[in-house]
Amino acid sequence: MINAYSLNGSMKSLVPTDGLKHVPADIVWLDLVDPTAQEDAYVETLLGISIPTRDDLKDIEPSSRLYVEKDSVFMTASLVWRADGDDPQLTDVAFILTGGLLVTVRYAEPKSFKLFIAALGRGEPTGDGLTMLGRLLETIADRTAEILEHTVDRIDTLSTDIFRDRGKRRPPQFLEGKLAEISETHRLVSKVRDSLGSLSRLLTFLINVPIVHKKETEGSLCRTVAHDVETLSEHASFIAGNIAFLLDASLGLINVEQNAIIKIFSIASVVFLPPTLVASIYGMNFQFMPELNWHLGYPLAILCMMLSAIIPFFFFRWKGWL
Incomplete structure (x- = not known):
């Protein structure tokens, strides 16, 4: 599916049979959601660039995830997906800047995209593709911060359940059940840290792209988001340390029991x-x-x-x- 977003934030769907020979001037963002081969070829014809496939997005080499080709900037980042469920995953998303237009290619539905699209639906002005990218990355960072806040609350609850009423003897089965919850929390934080590392590399690359240097406002926004990502990485490391302590303490209590x-x-x-x-x-x-x-x-x-x-x-x- 190809979703196109205009300067005023309105959305319309583009299909390969709509007869368009070029992207309308008011379109600033093309969002390719689980695109088919026909849709990839259609967008490539419209823009004159190569759209990364699902296999291309899985490539972990920096030269394959961050590069400039024919005045188009290609970037790939790993985002946390299904963080609110029992099985959080990472999904690779491509961000392409070409001719003042933002193109994203994704094969999942991260909540950050839903939040950003909902904000566009409220009629907020968007600007060009670079502005759209900066604001989208800002929303992704905000969503990551929200995930970490929920994780901290979850760790506090686990800590309270494990350490309160220590005068009351508890069976080892109770603590073993808590170990499973600690493991799930640790897995989520690991996914978040991987995502933040990917975003940090993307933003470092983006800030040094010449097109960003020419626009002070967008460059400042990107640098702010990069600082936020760095802060979140440090916070995620602190949370991971707390989880490690909680895990060691739980194993110690099981041994005591x-x-x-x-x-x-x-x-x-x-x-x-x-x-x-x-x-x-x-x-x-x-x-x-x-x-x-x-x-x-x-x-x-x-x-x-x-x-x-x-x-x-x-x-x-x-x-x-x-």
Whole structure:
């Protein structure tokens, strides 16, 4: 699908059969959403440039993601997609500046694009393609900041659930469930950090493009967004450190709980070992055992077994091991 956005923010769809030989002058943004081969060829004919395919976007070489060709600037960045769900992913998006026009090629629906298009729908002035790109990157940075804010809230909730009411013993299964949530949060933050690194490289490249130097307002906007991305990267690193601490603490608490269980079994074994020894002695079937003829032999053996169990128990209590 090809969506075209004009100077006043209005949208219309372009199809390969609409008979256009060139892009209308009032169009500043062409948004190719999951384009077909026919739509790629149509836009290439209109603009005289090569549109990156899905396989081209997956190329990780800097020379394939950031380059200038025939006065057209080609940039590719990885954006976080489905961050609000259980399976966050990265999707590669191409940004092309050519002849004062912005062209984007994407095969997913990042929320940042929806937010930006909604803002255009309110009739806000857009400017040329470079201005549109700067504002779009600003929206992407704002959306990334929102994801990190939600992640911080999620970490606070996890921390509260794990560390509150420490006087109350909890089964290891509870903490193991929290480990799964910590893992999901860590995966999301990792995706965000990868996305921010990609955006940082894109903005560094864009700021040094000659077309940006000629426009002070757009250049200032790009530099502001680059500073925001750098700040968000530092914040994401701080969040990743908190997640690592939470993970280590959870594993430590699980070990403490498991050690407490093992300690109970160990103490039980030590407490019942002396009575077992007494019972084993008098359970032997030798013919000459003087105690077998005692009238009080049975109650004395029982008393001996009870004392041999009670004395270690109170000794452990006195030592504070129970």
